[in-house]
Amino acid sequence: MQETVAFSIPALRIGSHALPNAVILAPMAGITDAPVRRMAVRYGAGLVISEMVASEALLEGHPEMVLRAEGEGVPLHAVQIAGNDPYLMGEAARVAEAAGAGIIDINMGCPAKRVTTGAAGAALLRDLPLAQAILEAVRGAVSIPVTVKTRLGWDDTASTAVDLARMAQESGLAMVTIHGRTRCQFYTGRADWTAIRAVKDAVSIPVIANGDVTAPSDGPAILDASGADGVMIGRGAQGRPWFPGRVARAIAGQHDTADPDLDEQHAVLLELYEGWLELYGRALGVRQARKHVGWALDAAAGGTGAARAGIVAGWRKRLLVLEDPAQVKAGIGAAFDDIMWRAAA
Numbered sequence: 286m287q288e289t290v291a292f293s294i295p296a297l298r299i300g301s302h303a304l305p306n307a308v309i310l311a312p313m314a315g316i317t318d319a320p321v322r323r324m325a326v327r328y329g330a331g332l333v334i335s336e337m338v339a340s341e342a343l344l345e346g347h348p349e350m351v352l353r354a355e356g357e358g359v360p361l362h363a364v365q366i367a368g369n370d371p372y373l374m375g376e377a378a379r380v381a382e383a384a385g386a387g388i389i390d391i392n393m394g395c396p397a398k399r400v401t402t403g404a405a406g407a408a409l410l411r412d413l414p415l416a417q418a419i420l421e422a423v424r425g426a427v428s429i430p431v432t433v434k435t436r437l438g439w440d441d442t443a444s445t446a447v448d449l450a451r452m453a454q455e456s457g458l459a460m461v462t463i464h465g466r467t468r469c470q471f472y473t474g475r476a477d478w479t480a481i482r483a484v485k486d487a488v489s490i491p492v493i494a495n496g497d498v499t500a501p502s503d504g505p506a507i508l509d510a511s512g513a514d515g516v517m518i519g520r521g522a523q524g525r526p527w528f529p530g531r532v533a534r535a536i537a538g539q540h541d542t543a544d545p546d547l548d549e550q551h552a553v554l555l556e557l558y559e560g561w562l563e564l565y566g567r568a569l570g571v572r573q574a575r576k577h578v579g580w581a582l583d584a585a586a587g588g589t590g591a592a593r594a595g596i597v598a599g600w601r602k603r604l605l606v607l608e609d610p611a612q613v614k615a616g617i618g619a620a621f622d623d624i625m626w627r628a629a630a
């Protein structure tokens with residue numbers, strides 16, 4: 286398995302932390318949970334960030350939020366918090382720091398209506414005074430580095446990211462990540478990598494570029510287009526926890542390695558599966574794992590004859606209704622055999 290990938294160019298620094306490379310696994314609620322984060326680190330991601338944790342719920346000890354903030358097994362634990370109350374966000378940051386977080390990331394980019402109607406996430410792009418109060422409150426509450434993740438702006442008429450990044454720097458934050466879309470775009474269209482350059486030009490703290498990195502060559506390309514100091518990868522890593530490591534190697538100018546072979550991909554999925562059962566318990570773990578199993582089979586089939594023959598769709602249907610973990614694991618084995626056989630045919 287791959288070791289940590291070190292850059293030949295200066296490593297990214299986040300406050301007092303020096304990362305082994307500048308490729309970061311994005312926070313994705315319901316997806317980048319602790320087993321996925323550990324696996325991404327093992328395969329060479331420079332940093333992983335927890336799923337978004339609602340500040341109030343974390344303070345109340347809500348079990349789902351405590352699970353999301355789980356940091357076991359990663360060398361540097363970054364917890365992302367969301368909310369719109371500066372005091373409560375500061376308190377949530379304190380709780381996360383006390384539980385072992387090494388970085389607090391503030392979510393100012395989530396476009397979901399249930400988040401923005403509570404004036405959190407990307408809604409803060411429309412209320413910069415409140416955004417500033419949050420940045421300062423969180424910064425003041427903890428002694429570990431604080432970072433912020435946001436989008437280009439609310440809509441095309443307001444490219445607020447530059448103002449927000451300046452505020453973040455003035456408030457003592459250590460890094461800003463920009464997803465190259467506006468809130469109103471949600472996930473449609475293409476991320477605008479070049480628009481991120483205005484943010485890079487405006488601040489001296491590290492700027493991370495995010496959006497639509499799905500091939501190893503996209504790593505150098507997004508850095509080139511944006512001038513950013515690092516890359517964050519979300520959906521490109523679904524079913525492929527090794528992908529951020531591959532991008533790190535591409536950026537370091539190393540010969541591009543392929544995805545792990547199918548035996549290794551199978552072993553990775555089984556290890557993740559055990560991790561989900563352990564983290565969530567059997568009933569919830571089986572359900573939580575389903576989407577990942579589908580993505581992993583898609584990744585395994587890739588462009589092979591298995592994908593073309595539509596066999597992954599058939600396996601998905603069969604596996605995703607099973608409730609017994611032993612049956613699911615046996616089915617995963619059979620699906621991988623089938624994919625290997627067709628890939629070789």
Ligand SMILES: Cc1cc2nc3c(=O)[nH]c(=O)nc-3n(C[C@H](O)[C@H](O)[C@H](O)COP(=O)(O)O)c2cc1C
Pocket residue numbers: 311312313314315316336337365392394395434464495496497498517518519520521
């Ligand atoms: C299912 C899903 C959940 C997400 N959850 C979060 C989250 O909890 N916090 C956050 O800042 N961004 C979240 N995002 C946004 C991603 O971190 C990332 O900014 C976005 O997907 C664009 O990057 P990509 O094109 O590499 O996926 C989520 C995205 C998806 C698709």
